[in-house]
Amino acid sequence: xxxxxxxxxxxxxxxxxxxxxxxxxxxxxxxxxxxxxxxxxxxxxxxxxxxxxxxxxxxxxxxxxxxxxxxxxxxxxxxxxxxxxxxxxxxxxxxxxxxxxxxxxxxxxxxxxxxxxxxxxxxxxxxxxxxxxxxxxxxxxxxxxxxxxxxxxxxxxxxxxxxxxxxxxxxxxxxxxxxxxxxxxxxxxxxxxxxxxxxxxxxxxxxxxxxxxxxxxxxxxxxxxxxxxxxxxxxxxxxxxxxxxxxxxxxxxxxxxxxxxxxxxxxxxxxxxxxxxxxxxxxxxxxxxxxxxxxxxxxxxxxxxxxxxxxxxxxxxxxxxxxxxxxxxxxxxxxxxxxxxxxxxxxxxxxxxxxxxxxxxxxxxxxxxxxxx
Numbered sequence: 001x002x003x004x005x006x007x008x009x010x011x012x013x014x015x016x017x018x019x020x021x022x023x024x025x026x027x028x029x030x031x032x033x034x035x036x037x038x039x040x041x042x043x044x045x046x047x048x049x050x051x052x053x054x055x056x057x058x059x060x061x062x063x064x065x066x067x068x069x070x071x072x073x074x075x076x077x078x079x080x081x082x083x084x085x086x087x088x089x090x091x092x093x094x095x096x097x098x099x100x101x102x103x104x105x106x107x108x109x110x111x112x113x114x115x116x117x118x119x120x121x122x123x124x125x126x127x128x129x130x131x132x133x134x135x136x137x138x139x140x141x142x143x144x145x146x147x148x149x150x151x152x153x154x155x156x157x158x159x160x161x162x163x164x165x166x167x168x169x170x171x172x173x174x175x176x177x178x179x180x181x182x183x184x185x186x187x188x189x190x191x192x193x194x195x196x197x198x199x200x201x202x203x204x205x206x207x208x209x210x211x212x213x214x215x216x217x218x219x220x221x222x223x224x225x226x227x228x229x230x231x232x233x234x235x236x237x238x239x240x241x242x243x244x245x246x247x248x249x250x251x252x253x254x255x256x257x258x259x260x261x262x263x264x265x266x267x268x269x270x271x272x273x274x275x276x277x278x279x280x281x282x283x284x285x286x287x288x289x290x291x292x293x294x295x296x297x298x299x300x301x302x303x304x305x306x307x308x309x310x311x312x313x314x315x316x317x318x319x320x321x322x323x324x325x326x327x328x329x330x331x332x333x334x335x336x337x338x339x340x341x342x343x344x345x346x347x348x349x350x351x352x353x354x355x356x357x358x359x360x361x362x363x364x365x366x367x368x369x370x371x372x373x
Contacts, residue, residue, distance in 0.1 A: 014053075065084065085108060099131070143366075170285075171282055195230060197287075199261055199283045206276075278299055278300045281296075289347045293330065294313070
């Protein structure tokens, strides 16, 4: 190890299951064994009973410091942040998402900051627009901003950030080799069914309702009994989606939130992400790492992960007929094999942990250089 490795604090906005948590866990894993940076993890508390980040870090033997807060924005945290940075001798803070970036911009006046912009909502509420605007203002305090896709980088530049201060670093992921696939019998999936997986939050804009409708039947009028959907995740729309599936008789299993999704990727024949907007979804990177083709929309940074006809199939948001046709096409084993191999090759070329760590390390080094006068 170098005489003076630099200490980086990863500050998460919340501990919830989702792409940001998956990304932070990947960073922890990517820097293990490296000698240039030491990673420390902290998080703002959540307001839901979802502590996925804390549970996963515990499994990785990685401590997480939690900053207590009263409400969504608590100015008292700024003093706590400053004291923590001094105590832990943090050289650089890397923030993730709105509140974390804004709070650090206000609090960490003497510590270099880097932030990752994890994207934008397709139709943000007034409240979310306000947080988004505040984050963009706070990014001007960061030495460098990281975009997880070229789509997000272009958007940030359009919002007024200098192109020289925005870096694209693709997210990375590495599957665990020792895990087994989830059991078909436990999920009550018939032996010959095509297994289609959705993994993520059950919230507006993810298009899960279209996935369920596509599973309920095919355009030729048959009942679609040759495939099964597995939905991993939780959120405010779960009850409504379960009711929709029951009313349509769609062959869907709701698993809920899980700490380790790997066994479900191994079980799946393909992963479905019919979202309205995504910056660079971890679910599709993880699917590619497992050699699974994707059915997804042409939204945001998705085409940077999924090559249409090479590693998966792309369609427009809400196009149920196209989604049904893609599912039908994947019934052919040769198609699944070819697209799965393409997905794995795409992951190997762009989305490994090593590639992500190298990109982040270069960004950290550049951000730690003294500012020119």
